[in-house]
Amino acid sequence: MSLRLYNTLTLEVQPFAPERDNTVRMYTCGPTVYDFAHIGNFRTFIFYDVLRRWIRATGYQLDHVMNITDVDDKIIRNAVARRQSIGEYSARFTTAFFEDSESLRLERPERVTPATGHIDEMAEAIRKLGEQGYTYESDGSIYFRIAKFPEYGKLSHMDFSGTRPGARVDNDNYEKDDARDFVLWKAAKENEPYWDTVVGRGRPGWHIECSVMAIRYLGDTLDLHAGGVDLIFPHHENEIAQSECLTHHLFSRFWVHSEFLLVDGQKMSKSLGNFYTLRDILSKGYAPETVRYLLAQVPYRKALNFTFDGLKSAATAIDRVRNFDLRVKTGKFEEGSNPDLDARAQVATGGFRAAMDDDLNTAEALGSVFEYIRDVNIAMDKDEFRAGNVASAKAVLDLFDLVFDVLRPTAATDGLPDEEVEAKIEERRDAKKARNFAGADQIRVWLLDRGIIIEDTKDGVRWKRKP
RNA sequence: GGCGCGGUAGCCAAGUGGUAAGGCCAAGGUCUGCAAAACCUUUAUUCGUCGGUUCAAUUCCGACCCGCGCCUCCA
Incomplete structure (x- = not known):
């Protein structure tokens, strides 16, 4: 079985493969850096990351481009209010975005492209669209005339044929011929940054940058374009219109969209005020990988209701896998190999792959891993697990972590050094030998207070840091 | 109103035309000096409601109810 993805263009799950050679050409809509991203935004970025990782696990190379929208109305408004240039203002949030991305273990796209680095190219594209008669000017701004693109609506599956033309006014008070027309280029206004270009003095509309x-x-033709469902209309619809009128080729073969993160059953959004930034969550003591796991475990096309109970549940689930990982890596097993357990591992990896191939069904993939973990724990309890089975167990864990990437705890900045922990464990061992259990328990509590968890096993003491 | 998504145990959630994965939580138990970890048992005769097709439907069809999203900036 190979990778299949739900394509918004066709409303079907379809086999996915790159069109040319072995490289997937993928574009994802990145952040608008006017503020800290909230975890709803990060649900989509985590989805991109899972998609990336699985595309590579499938055996393809990746050329992934993600934009940074670093000029827009909100950025301008906020920068003006602070008497900063938009560059100064947005730099701070661009940096914050990548800091958060790193703590969530998001792979960096092959290319990250800021809008302001491509203004002349946007102007040139707008000029070409004008040459071909797709645009019109009004008060110095340039609009795309959707009436010239009969396929408009094919992504959002909306029918615009009955839309009546008429003078309507959008938020920016620009005059448009048709309510659905969208702005390609905004004429320079007072107190706003502008660029002098082949289409005049002004700044680009949002859609053209992508x-x-x-x-x-x-x-001209991407293999895959992704974003949140709210971008289907109008953003991606407009991208298609511009791009296909520009190149006269299909813009993207696949369109893949992630569902929303909800809070109290409602979309998490800045305008509703019901949002958490990653920083909010971390300041409550949760590890970033807990957020990563929570947002990755629910398949990307299902709305996910965020709760702190869910976050706690995610933390415990990660612990279960980590405990198993520790047991595999530190356990002392008899020589030899149990063929049943290697076969069991095969079933687990096969199930995991099949689930991921099926439109990134992370929930089912996890089920496959957890069933394996239970079975192997049982085998270990019965001393049926052999040293020769460690490799296949690691293979299951590696596959799990290739996608989820939560096994490694985020390093505590102020932890007790390993040597001190080992020394204390030694001290406790002596106390236990002398049957001084009170003393031994005291040391265990002392370590626990410093975030070290001690476990006595038949193979000796095992310890780990509290997540 | 148009388009799209969803309603499965206390919570999250997968799934198939033949009788419900997995995670979390809860209770009891095994193991342990005590813990921890691990394991075992219990927890949906039932998958929003009502019809239909079928030997058989949670899974297919129809109607209805409820929730969410897009249609305006938005991951």
């Missing part, structure tokens, strides 16, 4: 940067780096 079209221009995607085509520039990945070619």
Whole structure:
């Protein structure tokens, strides 16, 4: 079985493979850096990351481009309010975004492209669209005339044929011929940053940056374009219109969209005020990988209701896998190998792969891992697990961690050094030998207070740091 | 109103035309000096409601109810 993905264009799950050679050309809509990203935003970025990792696990190379929207109305508004340039203002949040991404263990796309680094190319694209008659000007701004693109609506599956033209006014008070027309280029206004370009003085509309940067780096036709479901209309619909009128080629073969993160059953959003940033969560003492696990475990096309109970549950589930990992890596097993257990591992990895191939069904993939863990724990309890089975157990854990990447605890900044922990464990061992259990328990509590958890096993003492 | 998604145990959640994975929580138990970890048992005669097709439906069809999202900036 090979990778299949739900394509918003066709509303079907379809086999996915790159069109040319072995490289997947993928574009994802990145953050608008006007504020800290919230964990709803990060649900989508984690989805990109899982998708990336599984595309590579499938055996493809990746050329993944993600934009940074570093010029837009909110950035301008906030920068002006602080008497900063938009560059100064957005730099801070771009940095914060990548810090958060790193703590969530998100792989960095092959190319990260800021909008402000591509203004002239956007202007040139707009000029070309104008040459071909797809645009019109109004008060110095340039609009895309959707009436010229009959396929408009094919992604969002909306029918615009009955849309009546008429003078309507959008939020920015720009005049448009048709309510659905969208702005490609905004005329310079007072107190706003602008660029002098072949289409005049002003700044780009939002949608054009993605079209221009995607085509520039990945070619006329992408294999895959991803984003949150709220971008289907109008953003991605507009990208298609611009791009396909520009190149006269299909813009993207696959469109893949992640569902929302909800809070109290409602979309998490800045405007509703019901959002948490990653920093909010971490300050409550949760490890970033807990957030990663929580957001990755629910398949990306299902809305996920965020709760702190869910977060706690995620932390415990990670612990279960880590305990098993520790048991595999530190256990003392008899020589030899139990063929049944290697076969069992095969079933687990096979189930995991099949689930991931099926439109990234992470929930089912996890089921496969947890069933394996239970069976092997049982085998270990019965002393049926052999040293020769360690390799296949590690293979299951490696496959799990290739996607979920939560086994490694985020390093505590102020932990007790390993040597001190070992020394204390030695001290406790002596106390136990002398049957001084009170003393031994005291040491255990002392260590626990410092985040060290001691476990006595028949093979000796095992310890770990509290997550 | 149009388009799309969803309603499965206390919570999260997978799934198939033949009788419900997995995780968390809870209770009891095994093991242990005590813990921890691990394991065992218990927890949905039932999958929003009502019809239909079928030998058989949670899974297919229809109607209805409820929730969410997009249709305006938005992951």
